[in-house]
Amino acid sequence: MKLKIFSPAKLNLFLSITGRRSDGYHELETLFQLLNVGDEILFEYEESKVITEKPKIELFFSKKTHHHKFTRNITLHPKEDNLIIKAADLLYEFAVERNLKRKFTDISILLDKKMPLGAGLGAGSSNAASTLIALNQIWQLYLPVDILAKIAVNLGADVPIFIINRSAFATGVGDVITPVDLNERWYLLIFPNKSIPTQALFQSNLLKRDYPKKTWHEWLHSPYFNVFTPVASKLFNEVQEAIDWLTNYSEPFMSGTGSTVFAIFEDHEQALNIQKKVPSMWWSIVAKGVNSNQLLY
Structure with a gap:
């Protein structure tokens, strides 16, 4: 079986810091504008092969060769510090800890990387959110959006915005989200x-x-x-x-x-x-x- 998901980019139309909390996190005010461009992620799995142990996650990606060309070569991505792998692990742990009904399967993930990283476009955060959305469906957890968003904030302050999938005004550390309708410019x-x-x-x-x-x-x-x-x-x-x-x-x-x-x-x-x-x-x-x-x- 295959499931393909769009992993959109975002812009911060404005971004202000209004204070710093005792735990070191910054209080923000920002406007997230979703874009119609982003990465694509393909999830492949065998629906009939349900397992009881922790699923094996294989991650591959289309390798970037220089500043505006991406090859279609599939390269195994190192797992350390990768938000896609972290998102999968976090969702698995959440499901096990709460003894949710689920149908775990091994997953092969192909990330077609179109957006640059470290660019302020939320690419890594969006990839993590897309992984939570896709695995929530594949593993038949059926968690509602608000629960997925609470899980997502553990991966980064701007990950929930991609779960909610709405342009929004955000405060707090970026986790207090108010969806807004913006002119489509x-x-x-x-x-x-x-x-x-x-x-x-x-x-x-x-x-x-x-x-x-x-x-x-x-x-x-x-x-x-x-x-x-x-x-x-x-x-x-x-x-x-x-x-x-x-x-x-x-x-x-x-x-x-x-x-x-x-x-x-x-x-x-x-x-x-x-x-x-x-x-x-x-x-x-x-x-x-x-x-x-x-x-x-």
């Missing part, structure tokens, strides 16, 4: 071939952590900004270079902790025309902002 995304370690930005002394809190209504009447942009552009020249280039054509923004910068367009053709001018050394794509995606197909 077009975005030009530029990845300047620099993966940024999130931890480096959160630990930076340059990071401002005390912006005043705003309601969603207040944000609707406020200019958008990303608290990480001045830090990322200071620490990584590639980000500043992309921002400087995009400034010639439109107002630039940065997504998440970077390094993807983007511009917003009402017109698809205008976004495509500017994409044609993007320096060939950078990865770029034009994507449509959506309020939700069809995931399983």
Whole structure:
């Protein structure tokens, strides 16, 4: 049997830090915009081979060869620190601990990687969420969305947004989610071939952590900004270079902790025309902002 799932990318249209908790986590306010572009993940399994022990998970992926070409070569992915494997393990442990009715089977997973990692697009988080959604169905756990989202937050603060599959305003550590309807506009995304370690930005002394809190209504009447942009552009020249280039054509923004910068367009053709001018050394794509995606197909 085969199950294919779309693993969408996201943008943070704004991102503010309003404080830091005693446990070290940061209080955020952000607007997640889902996109109609992302990775694809294929799950293969034998429905008749139900097992009682822990399932074997094999993960393969289409290997990226350089900044904007991906081969179709299937390469075994190292399992350590991989969110797909962690998601599968977490769901298995949840089901066993609660003695849920289930039909565990071994799974072979092929990740068709189209989005760059370390780019502020939520690629790894989306892959983890997609794995939870797919295995919830394959293993016949039938957990509701709210339970899957609670499991997902253990994998990362922005993983639940992909479980809920809605563009949303998020607060807390990114886990208090309010779905919102956004205008479906077009975005030009530029990845300047620099993966940024999130931890480096959160630990930076340059990071401002005390912006005043705003309601969603207040944000609707406020200019958008990303608290990480001045830090990322200071620490990584590639980000500043992309921002400087995009400034010639439109107002630039940065997504998440970077390094993807983007511009917003009402017109698809205008976004495509500017994409044609993007320096060939950078990865770029034009994507449509959506309020939700069809995931399983």
